[in-house]
Amino acid sequence: MSDLMKVPTMAEMTANGEVPEILFWVGCSGSFDDRAKKITKAIVKILNKCEVKFAVLGAEESCTGDPAKRAGNEFVFQMQAMQNIEVLNGYEIKKIVTGCPHCFNTMKNEYPELGGNYDVVHHTQLIQSLIEEGRLQVAGGDTFKGKKITFHDPCYLGRGNNVYEAPREMLSKLDAELVEMRNCKAKGLCCGAGGAQMFKEAEKGDKEVNVKRTEEAMEVKPNIIATGCPFCNTMMTDGVKNKDQENNIQVIDVAELIATAADL
Amino acid sequence: MISIIIFAVLLLLGFGFFAMNVNKIRTNILMGRDVDRSDNKGERLKVMSLIALGQKKMFKKPIPAILHLCLYVAFVVTQIELLEIIADGLTGEHRVFREALGGFYTFIISFIEVLSVLAFVATFIFLARRNLLKIPRFNMKEMKGWPKIDGNMILVMELILVTFIFMMNGADEVLYSQGLSHAENLGDQSFGFAISQFVGPALFGGMSESSLIIVERIGWWGHILMVFTFLNYLPFSKHFHIILAFPNTYFSNLKPQGQFNNMEAVMKEVKLMMDPDADPYAVPEEGDEDAVVQRFGAKDVEDLTWKNLLDSYTCTECGRCTSSCPANQTGKLLSPRKIMMDTRDRLEEKGEGLRKNGKDYDDGKSLLNDYITEEELWACTSCNACVESCPVNIDPLSIIMDMRRYLVMEESKVPNELAGMISNIENNGAPWQFSPEDRLNWREEK
Ligand code: HEM
Ligand code: SF4
Ligand code: SF4
Numbered sequence: 001m002s003d004l005m006k007v008p009t010m011a012e013m014t015a016n017g018e019v020p021e022i023l024f025w026v027g028c029s030g031s032f033d034d035r036a037k038k039i040t041k042a043i044v045k046i047l048n049k050c051e052v053k054f055a056v057l058g059a060e061e062s063c064t065g066d067p068a069k070r071a072g073n074e075f076v077f078q079m080q081a082m083q084n085i086e087v088l089n090g091y092e093i094k095k096i097v098t099g100c101p102h103c104f105n106t107m108k109n110e111y112p113e114l115g116g117n118y119d120v121v122h123h124t125q126l127i128q129s130l131i132e133e134g135r136l137q138v139a140g141g142d143t144f145k146g147k148k149i150t151f152h153d154p155c156y157l158g159r160g161n162n163v164y165e166a167p168r169e170m171l172s173k174l175d176a177e178l179v180e181m182r183n184c185k186a187k188g189l190c191c192g193a194g195g196a197q198m199f200k201e202a203e204k205g206d207k208e209v210n211v212k213r214t215e216e217a218m219e220v221k222p223n224i225i226a227t228g229c230p231f232c233n234t235m236m237t238d239g240v241k242n243k244d245q246e247n248n249i250q251v252i253d254v255a256e257l258i259a260t261a262a263d264l
Numbered sequence: 265m266i267s268i269i270i271f272a273v274l275l276l277l278g279f280g281f282f283a284m285n286v287n288k289i290r291t292n293i294l295m296g297r298d299v300d301r302s303d304n305k306g307e308r309l310k311v312m313s314l315i316a317l318g319q320k321k322m323f324k325k326p327i328p329a330i331l332h333l334c335l336y337v338a339f340v341v342t343q344i345e346l347l348e349i350i351a352d353g354l355t356g357e358h359r360v361f362r363e364a365l366g367g368f369y370t371f372i373i374s375f376i377e378v379l380s381v382l383a384f385v386a387t388f389i390f391l392a393r394r395n396l397l398k399i400p401r402f403n404m405k406e407m408k409g410w411p412k413i414d415g416n417m418i419l420v421m422e423l424i425l426v427t428f429i430f431m432m433n434g435a436d437e438v439l440y441s442q443g444l445s446h447a448e449n450l451g452d453q454s455f456g457f458a459i460s461q462f463v464g465p466a467l468f469g470g471m472s473e474s475s476l477i478i479v480e481r482i483g484w485w486g487h488i489l490m491v492f493t494f495l496n497y498l499p500f501s502k503h504f505h506i507i508l509a510f511p512n513t514y515f516s517n518l519k520p521q522g523q524f525n526n527m528e529a530v531m532k533e534v535k536l537m538m539d540p541d542a543d544p545y546a547v548p549e550e551g552d553e554d555a556v557v558q559r560f561g562a563k564d565v566e567d568l569t570w571k572n573l574l575d576s577y578t579c580t581e582c583g584r585c586t587s588s589c590p591a592n593q594t595g596k597l598l599s600p601r602k603i604m605m606d607t608r609d610r611l612e613e614k615g616e617g618l619r620k621n622g623k624d625y626d627d628g629k630s631l632l633n634d635y636i637t638e639e640e641l642w643a644c645t646s647c648n649a650c651v652e653s654c655p656v657n658i659d660p661l662s663i664i665m666d667m668r669r670y671l672v673m674e675e676s677k678v679p680n681e682l683a684g685m686i687s688n689i690e691n692n693g694a695p696w697q698f699s700p701e702d703r704l705n706w707r708e709e710k
Contacts, residue, residue, distance in 0.1 A: 007707045026703075028694040037706040058704035062693030070646050071682045072561070072668030074527045076690055078534040109523035114531070155647040160522025186652050190590040195646030199685040199695055203643040206595030213590075 004045040004264060009058040010091050020055040022126075023093045025107065027100040028063050029230035035237065036099075036230035042259035043099055043123050049264055050135040054097070060087050064106040071196035078114065081106075085116035095119045097126045099255075101157035101229045102194075108161070122157055123255055124228050128166040131173060131258075138261045144176035150222040151178070151254070152213065152236060153188035154229035167228050167254045174261050179220045189213045191235035198231050214239030218249070225251045271353035271488075278492035285499040289577060292615035296570035297558075301515040311657070312514040321655040325584075328393075331386040335422065338379035339506065345376050345429075349488050358446035374458035377433065381459055384426045391419045401583030406602040411502070411581055418503050425490045432483030433457055434464030435476045441465070444473055508578040509656045515571055516657040521648045524665060529558060561669025564630040565611045568663060575658040576608035585650035585660055591643040598643040600650035600660035606635035607663060632667055641667050642679055 013020055024047065030040040047054050065080030088096075096118045098104040108120035130136040149171055157163045164185045171178050183189050192202070192209025202208060214236060217225050225240070227233045236251045301308075314320045319336065322329040348361045362369045394402050394415055402415070437460045439445040441453050454461050468476060498504045562568050585600040586592050592599050610631045617627050632638075644664045651659050671677040678686070685695045693700050 005707070007704075009704070026706075028696070031703045031706060032694060032696060032698045037709065040706055056704070058707075059701050061703055062700065063689045063695060065689065067695050068686050068689050069524060070665075071678065071686060072665070072670075072672035073678075073686050074530045074560070074669060074673065075534070076686055078526065078530050079537075080689060080693070082534055082538050105520075105522040109520055110526060113526050155645070155649075156522045159648040159652050161520050187588070187649075189593070190645045190647035190649065192590060192645060195644050196682055196685065197645050200642075200679050200681040202594075203591070203596045203598075203639055205591070205643075209590045209594050209645065212594050 004048045005041065006048055007044055008055045010055045010060065010093075011058070013055045014091065018053075021053040022095045022097055023088070023091075024054045024056050025064075025096050025098040025103055026056055026061060027098060027103045027230070029234075030099040031061070033230060033234070035233060039230060039233070039253040039255055040099055042253065042256040042264070043097075043127075045259050045264040046127055046130070046136065046255060046262070049262065050130045052130070052135075057087065062087075064103045066102040066106045067196045067199060069106070069110075070194070071199075081111055081114050081116070085111060085114060088116060088118065093118055095121075097121050097123055099123050099230065101154040101160070102231070105156040105160050122161075122163060122166070122228070124157070124167040124170060125163060127255060127258055128170050131170065136258075136262060138173040138258060139263070142175070143260055144174045144224075144257070147176040147223040148179050148221060149174065149176045149224045149226050149257070150181055150217055150220050151184070151226045151228075152181070152191065152217065152232055153185060154227070154232050155188070155190050155194050157228055158188055159186055167226070170254050170258055171226060174257060176224075179222060181216050181220055183216055189216060191229075191232040191239075193231035193235045198234075208239075208242070210235035210239040211242050214243055214245075218243065218245065222249060224257070225249060226254050226257060227251060228254055265356070268354060268356050274488070274492060275350065275353070278495060282495050282499070285496070288615065288619070289499055289504075292611050293570050293573045293577065295566045295611070295615070296568050296573040297566075299569040299571055301571060304518055307518055308514045308516070311516050311518070312510055315513040315516070315655070315657055316509040319655070321653075321657075324653070324655075331389055334379065334382040334386040335390075336506075338376070338383035341372075341379055342376050342429075344372055346488075346491060349484070353488065359448070363448050363450065370456045373433070373455070377429070377457055377459040380426045380429055384423065387419050387422045387426075391416065394419070401587045404583065404586065404599060404601075406599060406605055407581070407583075411605070414501050414503075415581070417497075418501065421490060421494055421497070425487065425494070428483045428486040428490060430460060430463055430483070431479050432487055433460035435468050435471075435480035435483060437461055437464030438468050438471070439473070439476050439480060442473070444476070502579060502581045505578050505580045505656060508574065512574055512578040513657045515574065517571075517659060517662075521651055524662075527560065527669070529560065559670060560673035561671070562663070562666035563632045563670045563674070565607060565614055567670070568607070568666060572607065572659070572663050572666075573611055575660075576604050576611060578656050579604040579608065579658055580656065581605065582655065584653040584655065585658070588649040588653040590645055590647055590649065596640075596643040597637065598640045600664075603636060603640070603660045603663055604658060607631060610635050632670065636667065638671060638677065641671065644668075 010023065024043065026040055029036040062084055063080055064084065065077035068080065069077035096107060098107065098120065101122055104120055104122040107116065107118060111118070127136070131138060151167055151171060153164065168178065189212065190209060191213050217236070225236050227236060233251055233253060240246055240249050240251055319329060319333060322332060348359065351360050352358055365372070393399060436445050436447065437455055437457065440447060440455055443449065468479060471479070498507065559567050565573060579601070581601060583601050589598065589600055617625050641664055644661070646661060646665070648661060651661055688695050688697055692698060
């Protein structure tokens with residue numbers, strides 16, 4: 001394990017009598033999905049590079065309950081929430097960074113009423129503040145020279161919580177051209193995964209939402225579609241495949257882009 | 265004298281009938297469940313000023329926003345002239361404000377005239393936009409029939425209204441210049457109103473005194489009759505938004521849009537399950553209203569909150585929500601505008617039924633199934649595009665979510681794949697079938 005891939009768990013830290021600065025809430029996708037695990041690792045490398053003292057919950061982490069809630073099962077959501085809050089409060093967690101806008105939204109907005117009060121940020125917000133504080137140097141390098149990048153706003157980060165600028169400011173640090181889609185920020189079109197759609201076939205229609213969104217992205221002829229959500233990443237990757245554009249367009253999380261630009 | 269009596273009776277009928285219908289709507293809205301929107305008064309006033317008064321979200325589409333602004337400002341300012349008409353009607357005077365206000369009166373009426381011309385033009389464009397240009401949001405399934413007629417009717421009424429204003433002012437101008445008007449003669453030759461001083465002589469210049477008087481009276485009575493018609497049409501129309509836009513934006517949801525409410529009934533049960541000391545047979549506290557067994561989620565309009573119901577009456581049927589909806593854009597059945605229209609139509613039907621047949625009446629119908637289908641509900645991605653785009657801060661998503669909750673928690677009607685996902689969460693703490701022990705495997709993987 002290289003130094004950059006050091007990942008202590010809360011249990012390990014507590015056993016050593018240490019207290020982390022921040023808890024990294026990995027999320028189900030970031031833990032189990034092969035593509036999303038790469039995003040998780042990029043976030044870890046950035047945290048280690050900046051010497052942020054963090055920990056993960058590992059096996060003690062469990063689904064926030066977001067997909068159950070959006071699928072209409074409030075019982076399962078609240079049971080999950082209560083269990084997670086018990087664990088988090090048990091470790092006296094104060095600050096959380098999530099790798100997923102759904103976890104971010106749920107823990108930031110829906111947990112407080114159930115007894116879980118934390119300062120929750122999305123990974124783009126944390127990384128942006130690390131860059132701003134000068135803790136992370138992004139040289140830019142040549143990797144992205146001449147590349148066009150467009151950012152797809154995750155609904156639960158953008159419209160859901162009004163975070164539009166952090167990911168864009170991060171991208172502006174890259175030596176690349178940032179282009180906006182016709183429908184961006186508050187007008188951004190969903191990737192099609194939210195509201196538990198990720199886990200089911202779509203209703204009858206004439207197109208898949210992710211294909212529609214990929215077409216919108218293709219209008220600005222990007223080399224890279226930047227994402228901030230593992231589910232958007234899956235949906236947009238599938239959309240690009242559906243359009244036979246794998247060789248022209250890559251779908252990459254902003255955290256991965258920054259990690260690459262910082263030579264991590 | 266007779267005309268004063270006729271006028272007074274019309275006035276009473278006009279406002280009385282309006283008040284009665286508004287009260288019906290109020291009763292209907294209060295059928296909804298409670299939700300607390302009494303906090304943050306300052307913030308709420310600000311939201312109302314920006315969104316309703318300031319038309320902020322309208323300006324995301326500048327062309328309709330400017331056209332609408334003409335109608336909106338014309339309407340608000342014309343109320344001054346309406347006050348005078350009422351005063352004249354009740355006193356038998358003519359242009360009672362004129363002498364007292366002097367030059368300011370000329371200015372105000374001129375301003376109204378200019379705005380009325382703008383409104384007239386805007387209304388024509390609106391009519392063309394609805395009927396000639398094939399704008400998709402005005403031509404979807406739910407807009408067939410009454411909603412389409414309603415949309416055109418309002419615009420035609422607006423045209424007639426403005427026409428009457430110019431008949432009234434134009435003919436009066438010609439009469440006044442000949443010293444024949446009933447208005448107090450202030451020794452000048454013209455009222456000097458911006459538009460009618462030209463339009464009047466041009467249109468009615470050659471007419472005899474008696475014809476002029478008839479034209480003027482038709483304009484005057486026509487105007488006030490149209491106002492009463494319009495007023496009483498409001499409660500039956502999407503046009504009610506001109507009033508409800510204000511309270512509806514005042515009572516907006518001020519929390520982040522991504523936040524969904526935590527159901528209180530479930531909170532209680534979950535607490536009981538998690539707390540080993542809790543007494544499951546405890547008697548509910550006295551005066552605890554939630555002790556009444558409520559459905560989980562929403563099957564019919566009374567299961568929604570009063571704000572959802574207020575939303576439904578406020579909806580302008582503009583279709584901005586639907587044209588931004590990813591499900592609708594990709595050909596799915598779901599249309600958030602239809603959700604709002606269905607809610608209102610069902611509420612009207614249910615309210616009417618209860619008024620006619622007593623409060624225990626059940627017509628065997630419900631919002632779910634008879635109006636909104638499961639297929640529509642399951643197509644939503646909860647993306648909030650509809651909420652974001654609504655110019656009057658309506659929230660179709662919360663209705664969709666509450667109906668999903670009913671389907672899932674009361675009827676266990678959930679698409680198969682979602683049932684699998686939910687049981688995965690229950691059993692292994694993730695929406696997929698992975699073992700919780702493997703959560704940290706990525707740490708070791710290359
Ligand atoms: C108080 C005076 C108002 C008047 C006389 C008025 C009049 C109208 C009329 C005539 C239309 C139909 C336009 C068409 O055919 O498309 C309309 C539509 C509409 N009004 Fe108003 N309105 C008023 C206030 C408001 C307020 C306060 C709001 C809040 C933002 C509002 C929001 C809308 C919206 C969203 C539409 C649909 C527009 C579209 O299709 O793009 N109105 N209004
Ligand atoms: S929240 Fe649902 S109804 Fe509203 S725009 Fe998104 S998919 Fe459509
Ligand atoms: S809900 Fe709002 S956006 Fe949708 S049709 Fe009604 S007024 Fe327009």
